[in-house]
Amino acid sequence: MSDEAAPGFVRVRLDLSYDGRDFSGWAKQRDGQRTVQGEIEAALRTVTRSRETYELTVAGRTDSGVHARGQVAHVDLPESVWAEHREKLLRRLAGRLSHDVRVWKVAEAPAGFNARFSAVWRRYAYRVTDHPGGVDPLLRGHVLWHDWELDLDAMNAAAERLIGEHDFAAYCKRREGATTIRTLQELRWERRPDGILEATVRADAFCHNMVRSLVGAMLFVGDGHRPVEWPGKVLEAGVRDSAVHVVRPHGLTLEEVGYPADELLASRSKEARNKRTLPGAGCC
Secondary structure (H helix, E strand, O other), X not given: OOOOOOOOEEEEXXXXXXXXXXXXXXXXXXXXOOOHHHHXXXXXXXXXXXXXOOOEEEOOOOOOOOEEEEEEEEEEEEHHHXXXXXXXXXXXXXXXXXXXXXXXXXXXXXXXXXXXXXXXEEEEEEEEEOOXXXXXXXXXXOOEEOOOOOOHHHHHHHHHOOOEEEEOHHHOOOOOOOOOEEEEEEEEEEEOOOOOXXXXXXXXXXXXXXXXXXXXXXXXXXXXXXXXXXXXXHHHXXXXXXXXXXXXXXXXXXXXXXXXXXXXXXXXXHHHHOOOOOOOOOOO
């Protein structure tokens, strides 16, 4: 996965959003399930009248049912295709794509840009209501109902213990060869004026199921089933705890992806590819 387009190609950045409820996640599936990547690649092929499918690289793969407001991807297009379609590409994609996925911006990417590896952080939001009557029907596809009253202060106190660089193995679904070391830059809860509790979760990257597992642990603290110290102890144990529930995906939205200044894109991409270890960890 190069940080530069091959000779004769142009790297194009796409900013997009989607409602994840009817998608089987971002990534294309072998069995032909409907995915965001598959939809956009098919639309690109159609509107550019290309025989070839140009593959997208995304900032963060989202799971089935997870939404995105500020997703970023890149695609390498032949110079001739980009020159012919660049001015009308956005409008043509709008006419071709289903209404639950939108591309908001297409632009030639700066040198060294890689949608995945150049990113310095991803910010998610998870939304929950503890209203005894349930979820507003107009928000039901984006807000989880938790049938216990939640203590905001307790949840934030528990969250503070998880901030920083840690091995989040206890909150991730392991994948062969993938590290679970992450830097959690922000984890906080606030109650909005409409009563919905919103978690802001920002990290340099996330491993599989990490956000939804962290939220599940916070909810158990908020409703009094576990003490404030419990999520931190789970983290320290370093193994999956059956008491940590992975909450449902529909409350989760990828809100924004952050990138460094253009001159730092290539170096950030190189750094992100390095295998991570915690300070003091042995080499073997």
